[in-house]
Amino acid sequence: MQIKPILSALRRHKAGTLLxxxxxxxxxxxxxxxxxxxxxxxxxxxxxxxxxxxQIVRINNQFATGTEATDAALMQSDLDTLRRVPGVVDxxxxxxxxxxxSGRSMxxxxxxxxxxxxxxxxxxxxxxxxxxxxxxxxxxxxxxSPSEIVDQTDNDAFKVxxxxxxxxxxxxxxxxxxxxxxxxxxxxxASTVVGIVRRLEVPWVDAAGAGVHDGxxxxxxxxxxxxxxxxxxxxxxxxxxxxxxxAPNALFASNRVRVIPDDKGVQSFSEIRAEAYASVRGTAVLxxxxxxxxxxxxxxxxxxxSSFWVGQRRRQIxxxxxLGATSHDILSYFLTENFLISLAGVALGTLLALGMNAxxxxxxxxxxxSPLYVAIGVIVLLLLGQSAVLAPALRASRVxxxxxxxxx
Amino acid sequence: xxxxxxxxxxRSLRRNPVLTGLMVLTIAVGVAASMATFAVFRAVSGDxxxxxxxxxxxxxxxxxxxxxxxxxxxxDAMDYTDAMALMRAHKAAKQVVSYPVDLSVLPNDPASRPFxxxxxxxxxxxxxxxxxPFKYGSAWSxxxxxxxxxxxxxxxxxxxxxxxxxxxxxxxxxxxxxxxRIVGVIQPWDPQPRxxxxxxxxxxxxxxxxxxxxxxxxxLQIPSFGGRSCSDNSSAGFAGFLQSDCVWLSYWAExxxxxxxxxxxxxxxxxxxxxxxxxxxxxxxxVRLSSVTQWLDLQHVxxxxxxxxxxxxxxxxVVCLVNTIGLLLAKFMRRAPEIxxxxxLGASRAAVYxxxxxxxxxxxxxxxxxxxxxxxxxxLGIGLIFAPQIARLAHVDLTLLGLTVVLAVAATVIAAxxxxxxxxxxQPAWQLRAN
Numbered sequence: 001m002q003i004k005p006i007l008s009a010l011r012r013h014k015a016g017t018l019l020x021x022x023x024x025x026x027x028x029x030x031x032x033x034x035x036x037x038x039x040x041x042x043x044x045x046x047x048x049x050x051x052x053x054x055q056i057v058r059i060n061n062q063f064a065t066g067t068e069a070t071d072a073a074l075m076q077s078d079l080d081t082l083r084r085v086p087g088v089v090d091x092x093x094x095x096x097x098x099x100x101x102s103g104r105s106m107x108x109x110x111x112x113x114x115x116x117x118x119x120x121x122x123x124x125x126x127x128x129x130x131x132x133x134x135x136x137x138x139x140x141x142x143x144x145s146p147s148e149i150v151d152q153t154d155n156d157a158f159k160v161x162x163x164x165x166x167x168x169x170x171x172x173x174x175x176x177x178x179x180x181x182x183x184x185x186x187x188x189x190a191s192t193v194v195g196i197v198r199r200l201e202v203p204w205v206d207a208a209g210a211g212v213h214d215g216x217x218x219x220x221x222x223x224x225x226x227x228x229x230x231x232x233x234x235x236x237x238x239x240x241x242x243x244x245x246x247a248p249n250a251l252f253a254s255n256r257v258r259v260i261p262d263d264k265g266v267q268s269f270s271e272i273r274a275e276a277y278a279s280v281r282g283t284a285v286l287x288x289x290x291x292x293x294x295x296x297x298x299x300x301x302x303x304x305x306s307s308f309w310v311g312q313r314r315r316q317i318x319x320x321x322x323l324g325a326t327s328h329d330i331l332s333y334f335l336t337e338n339f340l341i342s343l344a345g346v347a348l349g350t351l352l353a354l355g356m357n358a359x360x361x362x363x364x365x366x367x368x369x370s371p372l373y374v375a376i377g378v379i380v381l382l383l384l385g386q387s388a389v390l391a392p393a394l395r396a397s398r399v400x401x402x403x404x405x406x407x408x
Numbered sequence: 409x410x411x412x413x414x415x416x417x418x419r420s421l422r423r424n425p426v427l428t429g430l431m432v433l434t435i436a437v438g439v440a441a442s443m444a445t446f447a448v449f450r451a452v453s454g455d456x457x458x459x460x461x462x463x464x465x466x467x468x469x470x471x472x473x474x475x476x477x478x479x480x481x482x483x484d485a486m487d488y489t490d491a492m493a494l495m496r497a498h499k500a501a502k503q504v505v506s507y508p509v510d511l512s513v514l515p516n517d518p519a520s521r522p523f524x525x526x527x528x529x530x531x532x533x534x535x536x537x538x539x540x541p542f543k544y545g546s547a548w549s550x551x552x553x554x555x556x557x558x559x560x561x562x563x564x565x566x567x568x569x570x571x572x573x574x575x576x577x578x579x580x581x582x583x584x585x586x587x588x589r590i591v592g593v594i595q596p597w598d599p600q601p602r603x604x605x606x607x608x609x610x611x612x613x614x615x616x617x618x619x620x621x622x623x624x625x626x627x628l629q630i631p632s633f634g635g636r637s638c639s640d641n642s643s644a645g646f647a648g649f650l651q652s653d654c655v656w657l658s659y660w661a662e663x664x665x666x667x668x669x670x671x672x673x674x675x676x677x678x679x680x681x682x683x684x685x686x687x688x689x690x691x692x693x694x695v696r697l698s699s700v701t702q703w704l705d706l707q708h709v710x711x712x713x714x715x716x717x718x719x720x721x722x723x724x725x726v727v728c729l730v731n732t733i734g735l736l737l738a739k740f741m742r743r744a745p746e747i748x749x750x751x752x753l754g755a756s757r758a759a760v761y762x763x764x765x766x767x768x769x770x771x772x773x774x775x776x777x778x779x780x781x782x783x784x785x786x787x788l789g790i791g792l793i794f795a796p797q798i799a800r801l802a803h804v805d806l807t808l809l810g811l812t813v814v815l816a817v818a819a820t821v822i823a824a825x826x827x828x829x830x831x832x833x834x835q836p837a838w839q840l841r842a843n
Contacts, residue, residue: 015826019734026727030720037716064512064522065585102609115475115639154631155649157642187640226631227584228510252521259512259524282793283713290724293437300430301731307427308738364712 006337016305017341024345024381027298029352032377033360034287036369041284045277047214049098050166050199052135052234055089056269057243058097059231061251062259068153068225074255075229079129081254082231085247087239092129093229096122096203097269098217099276100230103203105212106158109185110173120212121169122202125152126219131164131197133234139167141180141195144221152222158186160220164195168215184218191220205276208365240268295384302388306334310396317396318403327397334393335386342385346378353377413763417770424739428771431735435775438728439816440782441721447787447808448794449718451801452612453710456599457539461700464537464603465661465669467494467676468698471653471683473691476639482694484607484707485637485655489688495531499675500661501668502537505622506530507657508608510633514582515570525566526633527618528605529625535561535592537662538604543567545577545592548621556623560588563617567593586628588620600801603700605658606707608634612797632656673697711798729823736771736820736827740764744834751836764828765821772820776813783812 010017061078063071075093082091096103103124107117128144130136141164148162163184170179170193179193200217201207207214235243248260260266267275310317317330357369421428455461468482469490477483486494491505506528514522534540535547544567548559560581567576576590598615605611620630629646636656643652663669673695680693698706740747747760784804791799 015737015830016734019730019737023727023730023734026723026730030723030727034720062510062512062524064514116478155646156644187642189642257514257522259522261524279711279713279795279798282795283717286717286793287720290441290720293441294724294727297434297437297728297731300434301734304427304430304731304735305738308742311742360716364716 003336003340006333006340010337010341013309016309020302020305020341021345021348023298023301024342024385025349025352027294028346028349028374028377028381029356030294031291031380032349032353032373033356033369034291035377036357036373037366038284038287039373040367041280044205044280045284047201048199049201049273050134050136050197050215051098051269053269053273055235055237055240056097056134057233057235057240057247058100058267058269058272059233059247059251059260060265061229061231063227064257064259066227066257071227072151072223072225075223077254078231078251081250082233082247085233085243085250087236087243088247089234089236090129090133091231091233092127092133093224093231094125094130095224095226095230096124097230097232097272098201098203099205099269099272100203101205101276105202105210106186108169108173108218110183112185112188112190114185119169119172119216121165121216121218122204122212123218123220124200125222125224126164127221127223130219130232131195133232134200135234136200137198138164139196139198140178141193143195144219148221150222151225152220153225157189159189160186160191160222162194162221163191164197164219164221165193166200166215166217167196167198168213169218170196172213172216194221205280244268295380298381299384299388302338302385303392306338306389306392307395310334310392313396314399314403317399318401318405321399321401322404330399331393331397334389334396338385338389338393339382342382345385346381349381350374350378409759409762410766413766414770416763417767420739420767421770421774424742427735427739431732431739431771432774432778434728434731434735435772435816435820436778436782438725439775439779439812439819440786442725442815443779443783443808443812444786444790444802445714445717445721446811447783447802447804448790448798449710449714451803452601452714452798454600455701456601456603456704457700460537460539460662461603463662463664464700465500465663465672466698466700466703467659467661467672468694468696469676469680470691470694471655471689472639473689473693475691482696483637483655485635486657486659487653487655488650488657491657491659493679494659494661497675497679500663500672502533502662504531504534504537504660505657506534506604506660507622507625507632508605508610508616508634509620509625509630511583511618511620511630512585513566513570514585516582525617526610526614527616527620529620529622529630531622533662534619535594537660538599540597541595543593543595544575545590548591553621553623556627557621558586558588558624559591559621561592561594561619562590563597563615564593564595566617583618583620584630588624601704601709603704603709604660605634606704606709607658610634611709612801614797626650669697669699713794714798717793725819729819732771732820732823733826736768736824737830740827740831743831747831747834748836748838751834757832760832760834761828764831765824768820768824768828769817772817773813775820776816779812779816780809783808 063074079091079093082088103122105120105122107120109118127149128146131138131143144162150160174182182193184191199215202212202214202217204210244266248266353374360366470477470482471487471490472483495505509529510524510526512522513525532548532550532553543564552559567573579590580587601611636654638654643649661672663672676695680695683689787802787804790802
C-alpha cells in the first residue's frame with residue numbers, strides 16, 4: 001500500500017484529520033482510565049471476607065431500657081433463645097462484622113506502655129461460638145474456651161487476656177516464627193495469642209482510610225457489656241429467609257422492650273455486602289456506561305466525517321477507477337487512511353491517558369495505570385476506527401469509473 | 409434577517425437527517441451525562457447554610473501533642489475537658505457542644521414496640537446558631553442547660569408518629585427509660601452536607617429526629633453514637649471516660665464579625681498556652697479555627713466517586729464537542745456551492761457567519777431538548793450508581809433544566825466557530841465555476 005499519496009491527501013484535510021485524531025486520543029485516555037478504575041473496583045468487590053457469607057444473618061439489637069448488669073443477662077438469654085430457633089446452627093454476640101462499616105480499631109505493640117502503635121488492627125468481640133458461627137479457618141492454636149471470656153464495657157480499661165489473630169497480622173508482627181503463645185500489648189494491657197485464623201476482613205470498606213490493613217483483625221475473648229449488640233447467626237442452607245422472620249419474632253416473644261430496626265435490623269450477609277459496596281459497584285457501572293457511549297460517539301464521528309470525505313472525493317475516486325484502480329484499491333485506500341489517523345490518535349492518546357492518570361494519582365487515591373489497559377484501549381480503538389470507516393469505504397469502492405467524466 | 413436565519417436553521421435540521429441526528433444525539437448524551445453528575449456534585453459540595461457559613465466556626469485544639477498525634481493536624485473532635493473549658497469561657501456570641509445519640513423511644517401505648525431515633529445531645533444555642541425553624545414551641549433556654557433540665561426538641565416526623573402531628577409542646581416522652589419534656593417541634597430541617605457533624609460518618613445520613621440537653625445526657629451517661637478516639641484504653645467508668653483524652657465532641661462557635669473570629673483565634677492560642685503552663689500539655693498545642701466552608705474542605709466531604717464521575721463526564725462532553733465540530737464541518741462544507749451562490753449575490757462574510765452560527769444554535773437547541781429528557785432519566789436512575797444516601801440528594805429543578813439547555817446551545821455554538829469560519833472562507837468564484 002502506498003502511504004505517501006494518502007499522507008499528501010490528508011495534508012489537504014488538516015482540520016478533519018486533526019479532529020478525528022483528537023477524538024480518538026481523548027477517547028483512549030478516558031476509556032483506558034475508566035477500564036482501570038472498573039478493574040480496581042471489581043478487585044475490591046471480590047476480596048474475600050474470610051467468613052461463610054452464604055449462611056450468615058445479622059440482627060442489630062438494642063435494649064430500650066436497663067443497666068449494664070441487666071444488659072449482660074438479657075444478652076445471654078437472647079443468645080439461648082436464638083440457638084433454639086429452628087434453622088439456626090449457632091449464634092454469638094459482637095460489636096461488628098466485616099463490611100459492616102463501623103467497628104473498633106486499636107494500636108498493638110510488642111512491649112507494654114508504648115506511646116505509638118506498631119500496627120493498628122480491627123478488634124471484634126468474640127467467644128467460643130464465633131469461629132464455628134462464622135466458619136473461620138483456624139490455622140494454628142485453639143478456639144476460646146467459655147471460661148476465658150471476660151466482660152468488657154465501653155468505658156472501662158481494656159483488659160482481655162486471650163485473643164485470636166489473623167494470619168496477615170501474625171505474619172507482619174512475628175515474621176520470624178509462630179505468633180502462637182506470644183503476648184501483644186494494647187496500651188499496657190497484655191493479651192496472649194491463643195489461635196491464628198486464615199482470614200477475617202476488617203469492618204471498613206476503605207481499610208486504608210481507616211488506618212488499617214484489610215486483613216488485620218483480632219478476635220477478643222470478651223463479651224461487650226452494652227445495651228447494643230449485633231447477634232450473628234449461622235443458618236442451615238435454605239433456611240435463611242425463614243430464620244430472618246423467625247429469629248426476631250422469637251426475640252420479641254422473650255422480651256418486648258427492645259428495638260430491632262425495621263429497615264436494617266435483620267440482614268443476611270449478602271445484603272450487608274451489597275450495601276457496603278453499593279458505591280464501589282455504582283462507580284464501576286457508571287464508568288462502564290460512559291466508556292461504551294463514548295466509544296459509540298467516536299465511531300459515529302468517524303462514520304460522519306468519512307462519509308463526508310467520500311462524498312467530497314467522488315470525482316477523484318472516479319478518476320482513479322477510470323485510470324485502472326480496482327474497487328479493492330479504493331477500499332484499502334480509505335481503510336489505510338483511517339488506520340494512519342487512528343495510529344496518530346492512539347499515540348497522542350497514550351500520552352494523554354498516562355497524564356490523566358498521573359493527575360488523578362496526585363488528587364485522588366488512585367494507583368498507577370497499568371500499561372496493559374492502555375494497550376487494550378489502543379487495540380479496541382484501532383478496531384473501532386476500521387469498522388467505523390468500513391461502510392463509507394465500501395460506498396467509495398462502489399463509485400463507478402464513469403463519474404470521472406461528469407463535471408459533478 | 410435573524411428570524412429568517414432561525415427558520416433556515418430549523419429547515420436544515422431536516423436536511424441530511426442522519427448527520428444531524430448524530431449531532432443532536434451526541435450533544436444530548438454529552439450534556440445529559442454532565443448534568444446528571446453535576447446534579448449529584450452540587451448537592452454534595454453545596455454550601456449547607458449560605459447566609460451564615462462565614463459566621464460559624466469550628467475550633468480545633470491538638471490535645472494529644474506530637475507524640476500521640478502523628479497527623480500534623482489538630483484533632484477533628486474535642487475532648488470533654490477542653491469542650492467544657494471553652495463553653496465556660498463563653499468567648500463567642502454563641503457556642504455549642506454536641507454529640508450524636510441514638511435513643512429508644514418508648515411509646516405510652518404498651519401494645520406498640522419501642523423504636524430507635526438518632527439525634528444529638530446539645531446546648532440551647534444549637535437551634536439559633538444553625539437556623540433551625542420551629543413549628544411549635546421553641547428551643548430550651550440557657551438556664552435549662554445550666555439546670556441540667558430534661559428538655560427535648562423533636563422533628564415534625566417524630567411528632568407525627570407519636571402525637572399525630574398535633575402541638576405536643578409540654579408533653580413528655582420516654583427515651584431509653586428516661587422522661588424528657590418536649591419544648592419544641594421543628595419543621596423539616598436537613599442542611600446538606602451535614603456540616604455540624606461530618607466526622608462521624610453521618611455527613612449525608614437521614615436527618616436527625618431529636619435533640620436533648622447535653623448536660624442531662626452526661627448526667628444520664630448516655631453514650632455517643634458517633635466515633636471516639638482515645639490514645640490509651642485505661643479509663644475507668646463514665647467519669648473516667650470524661651476525664652480521659654478521648655476526643656468525641658463537636659464544638660461550634662458563632663462569630664459574626666471577622667474581628668470576632670480573629671479575637672477568638674487569639675483566645676484559643678492563649679487557652680492552649682495556659683494548658684501548657686498548667687502542665688496539662690507538655691507541648692505547644694496547635695489550634696485551628698475554620699469557617700463552615702473551610703471545615704468541609706478540610707474534611708474532604710465531597711465523595712471521591714462524585715468528583716471522579718464529574719471529571720469523567722466533563723471529559724466525555726469534550727469528546728462530544730470535538731465530534732460535533734467534525735460533524736458540523738461536514739454539514740457546512742457540504743453546502744459550499746450554496747454558500748458560493750450567496751456570497752456571489754453579495755452576502756458578506758459576517759452574514760454567512762451569522763447564518764451558520766444560528767443554524768448551529770438550532771442544532772444545540774435540539775440537542776438540549778433531547779438532553780432534558782436524558783438528564784431527567786439519568787437523575788432518576790442515579791440510585792443505581794451512587795449510594796442511596798447520596799442519590800436521594802440529586803434532584804431535577806428549573807435551574808438544572810435551564811442549565812442543560814444553556815450548556816447544550818453554548819457548547820454547540822462554541823463548537824461551530826471553526827466550521828463557520830471555514831464556511832465563510834468559501835471562494836464564491838471557485839464554487840460557481842465548479843457548478
